[in-house]
Amino acid sequence: xxxxxxxxxxxxxxxxxxxxxxxxxxxxxxxxxxxxxxxxxxxxxxxxxxxxxxxxxxxxxxxxxxxxxxxxxxxxxxxxxxxxxxxxxxxxxxxxxxxxxxxxxxxxxxxxxxxxxxxxxxxxxxxxxxxxxxxxxxxxxxxxxxxxxxxxxxxxxxxxxxxxxxxxxxxxxxxxxxxxxxxxxxxxxxxxxxxxxxxxxxxxxxxxxxxxxxxxxxxxxxxxxxxxxxxxxxxxxxxxxxxxxxxxxxxxxxxxxxxxxxxxxxxxxxxxxxxxxxxxxxxxxxxxxxxxxxxxxxxxxxxxxxxxxxxxxxxxxxxxxxxxxxxxxxxxxxxxxxxxxxxxxxxxxxxxxxxxxxxxxxxxxxxxxxxxxxxxxxxxxxxxxxxxxxxxxxxxxxxxxxxxxxxxxxxxxxxxxxxxxxxxxxxxxxxxxxxxxx
Amino acid sequence: xxxxxxxxxxxxxxxxxxxxxxxxxxxxxxxxxxxxxxxxxxxxxxxxxxxxxxxxxxxxxxxxxxxxxxxxxxxxxxxxxxxxxxxxxxxxxxxxxxxxxxxxxxxxxxxxxxxxxxxxxxxxxxxxxxxxxxxxxxxxxxxxxxxxxxxxxxxxxxxxxxxxxxxxxxxxxxxxxxxxxxxxxxxxxxxxxxxxxxxxxxxxxxxxxxxxxxxxxxxxxxxxxxxxxxxxxxxxxxxxxxxxxxxxxxxxxxxxxxxxxxxxxxxxxxxxxxxxxxxxxxxxxxxxxxxxxxxxxxxxxxxxxxxxxxxxxxxxxxxxxxxxxxxxxxxxxxxxxxxxxxxxxxx
Numbered sequence: 160x161x162x163x164x165x166x167x168x169x170x171x172x173x174x175x176x177x178x179x180x181x182x183x184x185x186x187x188x189x190x191x192x193x194x195x196x197x198x199x200x201x202x203x204x205x206x207x208x209x210x211x212x213x214x215x216x217x218x219x220x221x222x223x224x225x226x227x228x229x230x231x232x233x234x235x236x237x238x239x240x241x242x243x244x245x246x247x248x249x250x251x252x253x254x255x256x257x258x259x260x261x262x263x264x265x266x267x268x269x270x271x272x273x274x275x276x277x278x279x280x281x282x283x284x285x286x287x288x289x290x291x292x293x294x295x296x297x298x299x300x301x302x303x304x305x306x307x308x309x310x311x312x313x314x315x316x317x318x319x320x321x322x323x324x325x326x327x328x329x330x331x332x333x334x335x336x337x338x339x340x341x342x343x344x345x346x347x348x349x350x351x352x353x354x355x356x357x358x359x360x361x362x363x364x365x366x367x368x369x370x371x372x373x374x375x376x377x378x379x380x381x382x383x384x385x386x387x388x389x390x391x392x393x394x395x396x397x398x399x400x401x402x403x404x405x406x407x408x409x410x411x412x413x414x415x416x417x418x419x420x421x422x423x424x425x426x427x428x429x430x431x432x433x434x435x436x437x438x439x440x441x442x443x444x445x446x447x448x449x450x451x452x453x454x455x456x457x458x459x460x461x462x463x464x465x466x467x468x469x470x471x472x473x474x475x476x477x478x479x480x481x482x483x484x485x486x487x488x489x490x491x492x493x494x495x496x497x498x499x500x501x502x503x504x505x506x507x508x509x510x511x512x513x514x515x516x517x518x519x520x521x522x523x524x525x526x527x528x529x530x531x532x533x534x535x536x537x538x539x540x541x542x543x544x545x546x547x548x549x550x551x552x553x554x555x556x557x558x559x560x561x562x563x564x565x566x567x568x569x570x571x572x573x574x575x576x577x578x579x580x581x582x583x584x585x586x587x588x589x590x591x592x593x594x595x596x597x
Numbered sequence: 598x599x600x601x602x603x604x605x606x607x608x609x610x611x612x613x614x615x616x617x618x619x620x621x622x623x624x625x626x627x628x629x630x631x632x633x634x635x636x637x638x639x640x641x642x643x644x645x646x647x648x649x650x651x652x653x654x655x656x657x658x659x660x661x662x663x664x665x666x667x668x669x670x671x672x673x674x675x676x677x678x679x680x681x682x683x684x685x686x687x688x689x690x691x692x693x694x695x696x697x698x699x700x701x702x703x704x705x706x707x708x709x710x711x712x713x714x715x716x717x718x719x720x721x722x723x724x725x726x727x728x729x730x731x732x733x734x735x736x737x738x739x740x741x742x743x744x745x746x747x748x749x750x751x752x753x754x755x756x757x758x759x760x761x762x763x764x765x766x767x768x769x770x771x772x773x774x775x776x777x778x779x780x781x782x783x784x785x786x787x788x789x790x791x792x793x794x795x796x797x798x799x800x801x802x803x804x805x806x807x808x809x810x811x812x813x814x815x816x817x818x819x820x821x822x823x824x825x826x827x828x829x830x831x832x833x834x835x836x837x838x839x840x841x842x843x844x845x846x847x848x849x850x851x852x853x854x855x856x857x858x859x860x861x862x863x864x865x866x867x868x869x870x871x872x873x874x875x876x877x878x879x880x881x882x883x884x885x886x887x888x889x890x891x892x893x894x895x896x897x898x899x900x901x902x903x904x905x906x907x908x909x910x911x912x913x914x915x916x917x918x919x920x921x922x923x924x925x926x927x928x929x930x931x932x933x934x935x936x937x938x939x940x941x942x943x944x
Contacts, residue, residue: 186763193759194793196677196708220696222774222789229771229789236754236769236793238704239697245673246708249631264694268655268727276667280631280674299787300696302730335657335664348726350656352664447766 164542170535170575171546171588172566173213173257173418174206174558175384178237179223181452182422182522184442184552185234191555193234196246201555203247206254209562210576212587213255213286214247215384215548216240220264221297224483225451226460232448241273248281255584257286257364262319263312264292264301268349271323274361275353283357283583287323288364288384291316296483313371315344320363320379322349324595327361330354358583360593364418377404377415381590384548388419389521394543416545416588422523423549425531425560436525439552444519449512456480456493456500466512470497470504528560532568539574601920603890603932604881604913605685605835608637609652609668610661612901613839613867613894616859618663620897631674638675640902641682644910645921647931648683649675650716650892655689656724659863669701676709681921683928685714685803690743691736692720692728695779695786698743699750702800703792711796711927714817716803717744741813742781744802748814749777751799752939753789775941797929799937803835807866816934819892821867826887833889833932837867838881841896842874842904849873856896867894874908878916881909885918889932 176199177183184190191198203214218240223230240258248256256277260270270287278285291312292298295305307315322345325338329351338349365376366384376383383401387394402412424439426432444452446466453470454461458477475493504514524531538544551557569575580586591597611617641649652661653668668686675684684705688698698715706713719736733739755773762770777788804815806822817833827834841849841856849871856862870880881891895901913919922931929936 185761185768186766194707196710199708200677219791221787222791229769229774231767231769231771234768235774236759236791238707238792239700242669242673242701242704243708245670246676246705249635249674250677265697266692266728269693269697272655273667273670276670279666280634280670282631299785301694301786302784304785345729347729350723350727352655352657353666354664445766 163537163540165540168539168545168574170539170569171416171418172206172209172211173215173255173546173548174202174211175215175217175420175548175550176202176554177217177550179217179219179234181233181443181448182550182552183234183554184439187442187553189556190553193554194236194238198555199238199243199247200250202551202558203251203254205555205558205562207251209558209566210579211254212546213257213548213584214244215257215288216243216259218259218261218290220261220292221300221483225455230451232445232451241277244285245277245280248277248284252282253284253579253582253587255284255286255362255587256281257288257362259288259290261290261292262316263307264297264303265319267319267322267326267345268347271326271349272351272353274323275327275356278356278358278361279353281356283585285356286362286364286382286584288366289316289320289380290366294483311344313367313375317375317379318342318344322347324360324593326351327355327359327593328595356583358585359596362584362588362590373401373404374408377401377408377410379594380415381585382416382418382588385417385419385544388421388544388547389523391538391541391543394419394538395541398543410594414591416590418546418548419544420548420550422552423531423547423561423565424523424525424552425528425564426525428527432525432527440516440520440522443552444512444515446512449515452515453511456496458493464511467510470501470511470514528564528568531565532572532574535565536569536572536574600885601918602885602888603647603835604910604919605648605650605683605890605892606637606641606646607650607652607892607894608634608898609665610663611899612897613660613865614841614853614856614860614862614896615660615662616856617897619859620856621899634671634675635678637898638679638682640906642679644906645914645919646682647890647920647922648685648712648714648928650714651684651686653687653689655720655727660865662860669705672713673705673708676705676712679709679712680924681712681926683712683714683801683922683931684709685716685801685928687716687718689718689720689724690740691733692724692730693743695743695746695784696750696790699747699790700792702747703751703790703795706795706797706800707792710925711929713795713797714801714803714928715747716819717808717815718805719808737808737810737813740804740808741810742779744804744814745812746777746779746781746786748799748802749779749940750786750788750790751794752941753777754794755939755942756794756798759793772943794939797927797936798939801928801932801934817889817932820888821865823868827889833934835890835892836884836888837892837894839865839867839869839894839896840877840901840905841871842877842901842909843872844900844904852900853896874904875912877905878909878912881913882916882918
């Protein structure tokens with residue numbers, strides 16, 4: 160067993176209202192509207208009741224397409240993140256409000272201002288999950304079009320973030336100093352208008368996982384929203400890498416928190432746990448979704464295939480996976496992946512859908528409240544993460560059993576706070592002053 | 598029979614007078630406090646006002662030396678805690694991304710259950726420096742193009758595009774989602790929007806008379822011209838009126854003189870009125886027959902609102918000129934505007 164490096168650490172929870180992906184089971188009668196304000200209100204209030212640090216909203220700047228057609232199997236459509244979070248700021252008092260916002264199709268002057276406005280309106284509870292885009296397909300919705308090379312996106316993102324920080328730092332308590340920049344990405348003169356919030360800057364989250372993304376995060380961000388929320392060894396390796404990079408960036412080891420995205424299934428006993436986890440998985444990966452996911456790799460419409468039959472026998476028609484579906488695997492080598500999948504399917508005698516179910520089964524945690532509390536506390540105390548960003552598979556009721564059962568079990572173990580420690584998100588997360596203000 | 602009209606209240610900063618913040622009960626930074634915004638919303642709803650407007654400028658503004666929070670954010674902040682009053686933020690069009698503006702206002706309409714308006718304005722040339730875009734040659738033409746693109750994006754989802762058809766596994770009917778393909782020669786937008794069609798279908802679009810071109814599609818026109826008249830079939834006409842009222846301690850004229858001594862008020866292009874609260878009610882009653890509404894700008898919100906609430910608004914109510922919005926009603930229905938048919942809808 161791995162040693163407990165941080166025996167007194169507590170678990171931090173966020174909720175990720177993803178909006179658009181096949182993890183949300185919309186077909187269940189308990190599933191509410193994905194757009195009605197009451198859905199967001201109910202979820203954020205549940206999370207606040209459970210002393211969650213943060214409520215996250217995702218973002219997408221073009222509706223996903225597959226093979227040139229708008230993808231219609233998953234939830235489509237969501238509110239603008241910052242606008243929705245401002246509405247939720249008026250209805251909550253403690254929980255952090257995290258907006259995923261793109262640095263490619265925004266301007267620093269405008270986005271820094273809107274983030275700062277949310278931060279002031281919420282009394283210091285705003286955060287920005289910094290993401291990048293590089294494809295011309297998304298750019299078709301914006302004035303500058305598809306102008307940015309893949310190699311440049313993190314460089315632009317870092318300049319963008321630094322410019323935003325300068326805008327937030329421009330208030331001295333009495334007035335503002337203009338912020339100027341003159342480089343190949345931003346030749347601007349910004350005259351700020353928004354004063355500082357109680358937490359000084361919105362908290363910065365970053366979700367990129369490539370070496371460039373990790374370096375960017377450890378140089379500039381407060382929290383990493385990672386994908387390493389399933390396998391403990393993998394998460395620990397990731398966390399150790401982040402700690403190394405944080406120190407290399409001249410920051411103390413624990414200066415960047417790690418919150419992996421994950422899913423949590425709770426049930427009363429082990430038999431029910433297994434049954435419920437299987438139900439969740441099969442609702443998420445319907446036969447049509449399985450065909451669609453495989454069709455994404457093969458680069459063709461496979462909806463006529465039998466989901467209970469084998470994978471396509473031929474190689475993918477495309478070399479690289481198209482990003483228009485907004486997939487994590489965008490840009491991956493399709494032929495290599497197909498070959499790997501066929502090998503796994505052959506070895507296990509999996510049908511097409513069984514293969515997808517197999518790959519999707521490791522999404523997070525399933526257990527009784529007591530088992531989950533032990534496991535989640537172990538993750539945090541062994542240093543594999545600082546907490547979890549939970550994606551509910553049902554909206555808006557998907558956090559109820561976590562808040563009602565898992566949170567108290569964690570509290571019993573001394574591994575979860577019994578009240579909010581402060582009023583700002585920065586305080587909840589135990590973060591120090593913003594990097595530029597130390 | 599009196600003709601009821603619509604009263605909007607502008608709540609940016611300390612008031613229209615650039616010295617207003619010095620008279621505010623709040624310290625300069627408290628002008629931003631969310632509690633203050635809430636107070637305005639509660640007051641506006643209790644008084645039966647049609648809407649709150651949120652002025653904005655992305656650059657410092659001589660009329661509001663303290664600074665601004667983003668107007669869409671302020672409006673959205675009040676969406677969940679109000680249920681009748683309209684929420685109308687400024688979002689400038691000259692250097693904005695039409696796609697973002699469309700998404701923000703549509704989201705405000707969703708979270709307010711149909712009470713969103715959008716005051717589309719042009720930006721000064723200096724704002725171009727903040728976003729590294731060329732200075733727009735014709736901001737009013739740009740505004741008309743952005744409004745056209747935003748309206749197309751608002752219609753890019755048909756009302757019933759979300760089908761949630763468990764039998765076929767389809768969440769949406771992709772045939773009821775539309776690329777808008779707006780092309781202006783300077784920029785283009787593909788669409789559809791990432792936000793489904795909102796409760797009003799199209800939020801109420803408000804444009805200043807000075808920013809209008811013949812092709813601008815506005816629902817409401819803000820005018821500073823006392824001679825403005827409503828016309829059948831045209832956009833609603835709302836007069837912009839700056840006011841300063843007598844308080845218990847000081848006459849309006851003395852208050853204005855003292856404010857002017859602190860900071861000179863720049864020309865605004867709005868009607869300016871000062872005097873007693875009762876006199877103001879008589880003045881506004883006289884406008885009710887000729888325009889669809891007024892937007893009131895207090896010289897000092899903390900001082901002038903008290904007199905407005907104590908004398909002017911009660912007098913208008915007694916004269917049956919105020920028509921309070923009904924809880925749950927959309928801004929369009931409050932204004933007597935129809936819910937627009939979707940431009941892409943298939944018959």
